[in-house]
Amino acid sequence: MKQRILLLVLALPFLFFSCDYSPSGEHYEEINPKPAVLADLTLHPDKDTLYVRGLILFDFSISLPGRALRMYQLKLDGTLLTEGYKDADTHAFISGNYGNGFHTLQLSAQGNSGTGSLADKVGAEVLEVYRTWTIYIENGPPAAVAITKVEPENGTLRLEWQQSSWRTFAKYELYRIRLGGPLELMASISDVKQTSWRDTTYIGGLVSYWITVSELQDSYDKYTTGPTYTYHYPLPTIVQQSYDAAHRLTVAFTTTPFYKNFESYALTSPQGLSYLSEVQTDTVVTFEDPGFGTDFAFRLVAYPKKVNKEYYYNTHSTYNKVAGYGTAWGPQPLASLWVNTQENLFYTGKDNWLEVTDASTLQVKHKRRTSFHTPEFPHLTVSANGQHVYAIENDTVYKLDPRTLESIAIYRIQALLSADGFYGNISLEGCSNTNRLVIGAKTSSYRDSIYVVDMHQKKLLKQQHSAAYPRETTISPDGKALRIYDAYLVEQGNGNWQKQAIGDTETTLRLIFHPDKPWYGIQTDTRLEFYAIHSGALQTAIATEVKLNRFSIDAASGFLYGTAENTLYVYNLETGRLVRKQKLAQNGIDIFLFKDKIFSSDRYIPL
Amino acid sequence: MQKLNLYLFVLLLPLVFDAAAQSGVYLELRAGAGTFGMKSMKELQQQAVHTSGIDAKTTDTFGPYVQFGANVLKDLNENTRAGIFVEHGSTGGRVSYRDYSGEILIDDLMSYNAVGGMLYSHYAIRESKLHFFSGMELNAFFSKLVHKEYWRIYTESAESEDTFKAIGVGIKPFVGLQYPVVHLPLRLSVGYMASASAPFHEPGKPKNKLTRNADGKSLEPGWSGLRLNLSVAFPLFGKDGKHSGVK
Known part of the structure; x- marks a missing residue:
């Protein structure tokens, strides 16, 4: 019992606290988690x-x-x-x-x-x-637009470009630059939907276009330049040429597809050939005989409407070389060409070479290396009978074999002329059939002089100072007469050279010696008279149609020929009759006659 | 808490053995039920509801609850007994709110341990075994408050728990009937507890008093209320042996 109570007492505190009050209850509020939203x-x-x-x-x-x-x-x-x-x-x-x-x-x-x-x-x-x-x-500058297509259409050039999507678009401006031309504003277009334009002044040639897009930005324009579009339609050019039997020249050139932009063609050459047409399809032209002697450097231009023709001609014409008629053989430097009639050879000096060409086949036979000379100071001379050929290199005179140009003899110029003195600008002016060589040189007195040397005797026959220039001198085939610029001299029996009065200066300057006969010829207006060197008696005379500018005699054919204006006249000296009258392509071109051919520097035709 | 229990137990032991050494000593186990005024605590609940800003409710307002205790009594004379007692009682309050988004739970768990003395007189009714008695209890309250708050917003939650202590006194007059059942006297009494208490304070820091945020007033337990009590006595080593309880 006692223990039971004690146990109870001991258990009491646990009993007290084991079942304390526990609060209870719960309040749940029903709330809509998704109420209507007004915002x-x-x-x-x-x-x-x-x-x-x-x-x-x-x-x-x-x-x-x-x-x-x-x-x-x-x-x-x-x-x-x-x-x-x-x-x-x-x-x-x-x-x-x-x-x-x-x-x-x-x-x-x-x-x-x-x-x-x-x-x-x-x-x-x-x-x-x-x-x-x-x-x-959308902030500026506006996006650029590019030209997308440039092509011929209905006779004009049509351009297309991208449409601008710029909201504040103000305008397109179309610019053009033609070859060599100024910057041109071609069009200003404020309709954003317009994306094509026709260039009514384009006919051909290199051209660049671009578009700028401008926007309205307060008080000033902002713009953006698009990429350049380059277009090229070839300019008209000559594609065909032909001569008929009457030497009429017909040329055909390409046309332009831009017929609506077309105004006129102009085809001209420095020789005076000219063709103008306002018909776009007239692209075949026939010229009457344009004359012999040169090629024709035509300039062809097709003008568009509304253009400065001077500018356009300078930048948009094409050069078209049209060959002259005749057989090609050149080009030959006629000022450095000598004829050996007897041997039927031509000698030509080209740069550092002397060439021997067969006058019939026109094939080069031999070559000889020489020093450089200009036509002003000839470094070769051939006697009229073709037997004496002399060349000069520096201060050495060579006598050459007429056929091969090989050296036959060598002369020191100082030995030929005099023991002392300075000799510059040496040239060979002529050689007579009698082996009298005419040398031009500049002496220590700085005056041009002419020396006549007898190459047989190696003797100086004549020395003549001359202040005149050029030092043009010819010697007669017999070696008895000289023309030194405007002086005509004849050797007298005593070896003296006497000046003869035969006319005014112009007459003397035009004096020639006959290649076969001991005659000299002079010109008086349209009359050519030949006199004997010895007696001075008139031997023969012919009347020419017009006064010839220059005249000479081809020893091979014996014909006398000369030019006046752009015409070559060929006369038979014996009969005095006109053998040939040939139109030349232009005034003043070099022409010579040999045997049966008329030569220009690059072509020949039969006589 | 454990410490207090041990303390009470140790306090009680010498009394038991001292009583055991004398004659006419009873150990009486008691159980009762009572209501509690708790005016101050109820105001705290109302303030919590009010300041929450939501539709919270007080689902428990310190309802009546049972007490347990023990008396050690000694007969002073034929009709008078005096003794000492210990008692433990508790109650609680709750503020609750819950909706789809979260909940709030504020629980106030209150308990006391009382130690006191009592004196009563009893008289047989018509010489029967049934006795009427009336008396008085005087006691000290050792009160404890455990304030728990629990918040949950969706899955985020937080909780706190704070403990406060207070001391007070109480006086309870009572009347009742006594009847022996199987030699053991069974007593049923009804009385009214009138109590007074000092404010709650932090444990061990009496000066840190608990006050309400709203008005700054102090909080104290209110144990006053009706009491119903049932006790059964066990005689302890008395000269009268088992019969003393049947008197």
Whole structure:
């Protein structure tokens, strides 16, 4: 019993505390977690799509009835622009910081959820409402447009380009630069939808176009230049040429497809050939015999309408070389060409070479290297009978084999002329059949002198100073007469040379010696008279149609020939009759007659 | 808490053995039920409801509950007994709110340990075994408050628990009937507890008193209320042996 009570007492404290009061009860509140949301977000300016450039003020306001706005955020493409706590605010939007094109502007507002729940009361529930606007940013300068196509169409040149999508488009400006020409503003177009234009002044040649796009930007224009489009339609050019039996020249040239832009053709040559036409299809031209002697450097131009012709001619004409008629053989330097009638050879000096050419086949037979000479100071001479051929190199005179040009004899110029003295500008002026060589040289007195040397005896026969220039001298085939510029000298029996009066200076300058006969010939107006060198008696005379500018005698055929204006006259000296009258392509060209041919520097025709 | 229990137990032991050394000593186990005024604590609940800003409710306002205790009594004379007793009682209050988003639960768990003395007189009714008795208890209260708060917002939750102590006194007059059942006297009494208490304070820091945020007033337990008590006595080593309990 005692133990039981003690145990009870010991158990009491545990009994006391083991069943303390436990509070009870629960209050559950039925709340709609998704109440209706009334919200209004407004933006000014407000449009379905906002077009923005430069700086714009976005005025926006937020209305969340029944809820407290905690924060708003304004975002562009998800990137925060600004945020704040006011229910109406303004944001200065600098559109230039963003790329051109479409963007999404979003205004979002956060408020409490408004459910009235515990989480709402403590701010753990957030309601977010947002609204988006599409904005299109377009800041200058405008996007460039490119020319996409340039092609002939209906007789003009049609250009097409991309249409500008620029909102604030103001105008297209179309520019052109033609070859060698100025920058031209061709068109200014304010209709954005117009994307083609016709160039009514283009006919051909290299041309570049480009477009600029301008926009209206406050008070000044901003513009962007598009890429250059280069177009080239070949300019008309000669493609065919032919001569008929009457030496009529027919040329055909290409035309231009830009017939509406066409105004006229002009085809001209320095020889005086000229063709003008305003008919676009007239591209075949026939000229009457244009004459012998040269090629024709035609310039062809097709003029468009409304053009400065001088500029256009200089920049848009084409050079068209049309060969003259006759058989080609040249080009030969006629001023450095000597004829050996007996051997039927031509000698020509070209640069550092002397060449021997067969006068019939025109094939080069031999060559000899020599020093450089200019035609002004001839370095070769041939006697009229073709037996004596001399050449000069520096201060050495060579006697050459007429057929091969190999050296036969060598002479020091100092030995031939005199023991001392300076000899410059040495030239060979002629050689008689009697082996009398005429040498021109500049002496120590700096005066041109003419020396006549008997090459058999190596004896100086005559020395004549001359102040005149050029030092043109000829010697008669018999070696008895000389013309030194405007002086005619004849050797007397005692070896003296006596000056003979035969006329005025011009007459003397035109004096020639007959290649076969001991005659000299002079010209008086249209009359040519030949006199015997010894007696001075008139031997023969012919009348020419016109006064010839120059005349000479071809030893091979015996014909006398000369030119006047652009005509070659060939006379039979014995009969005095006109053998041939040949039109030349232009005045003053070098022509010579040999045997049965008429030669120019690069062509020949039969006599 | 454990410490207090041990303390009480040690306190009680000499009394038991001291009583055992004398004659006419009873150990009486007691159990009862009572209501509690708790005016101050109820105000605290109302303030919690009010300041929560939500539709919280007080679902438990310190309702009646049972007490347990033990008396050690000695007969002073034929009709009077005096003794000492210990008692433990508890109650509690709750403020509750819950909706789809979360919940709030504020529980106030209150308990006391009382130590006191008692004196009563008993008289047989018509010479029967049934006795009427009336008396008085005087005791000290050692009160404890455990204030628990639990918050949950969706899946985030937080809770706190704070303990406060207070001391007080109480006086309870009572009347009742006694009847022996199987030689053991069974007593049923009804009384009213009038109590007064000092404010709650932090344990071990009596100067750190608990006050209400709303008005700055102090908080104290209110144990006053009706008491119903049933006790059964066991005679301890008495000269009268088992019969003393049947008197």
